[in-house]
Amino acid sequence: MKRLVGLGLVVAGLLYPFAVYFGMAHFAPWQFGLLLAGLWLARALSEPRRAGSHWMAAVAIGFCAVLALLDNPALLRWYPVLINACLLGLFGLSLKFGPPVVERLARLREPQLPQAAIRYTRQVTQAWCVFFLANGLVATALTLWAPLSWWTLYNGLIAYGLMGLLFAIEWLIRQRVRGRS
Structure with missing residues (x-):
């Protein structure tokens, strides 16, 4: 369920x-x-x-x-902003109160992480915080000033493409970092 x-x-x-x-x-x-x-x-x-x-x-x-x-139909457009704010809060608070979200996810696969991997997962969590902040700001701007079609295109397609790009870049960097270890 x-x-x-x-x-x-x-x-x-x-x-x-x-x-x-x-x-x-x-x-x-x-x-x-x-x-x-x-x-x-x-x-x-x-x-x-x-x-x-x-x-x-x-x-x-x-x-x-x-x-x-x-x-109010105008409120419908604020949902992506809310989700980005919550994810920023989740990832950001995990940096302060630990362990970082990405470290927790990494430990599901590899419970005994080396110190270098712990530092790396912290940096990846920081990168996701930057992403959620920027994505939330773009979603806010589109909510306030753009036509619904632009809002839909960004929040329904472009934002997910950018997330996928960030995942891909992180995966490539991780392969290089692991290759050096």
Whole structure:
């Protein structure tokens, strides 16, 4: 169930800009809010309880509640900004309170990381923080000043392309770093 809910959130996130662009003629903002809130609530309920593990879901559900209550189509465009802010918070706070997110992910595959790998994962986490900040700022600018078509193109396609590019660049760098070790 947990994987199904997680997959639902990923698919909803990927399709969200297009759903907003094509769906606003057929659905009210409160319907988007209820659907997203339901997915985030299901995620929160299906995850194990750990300290601080549900804050992102709580923020997203709060946003969805505001969206549903105000039923304002302009609010629909702020969701990508919210997600980037939450991811920036997650990655940034992991740098301060540790271990960094990328280190945690690396330890799933290799529990005993060498010191050089720990430093590297910290740098990668910092790079993701820069990405989420820049991506969130672009999403904010498009939300405030661009037509819906530009917002949809960036948040539904270009932002994911940039994420893929960052993943690819990091993978290439990691291969070089590992080759030197």
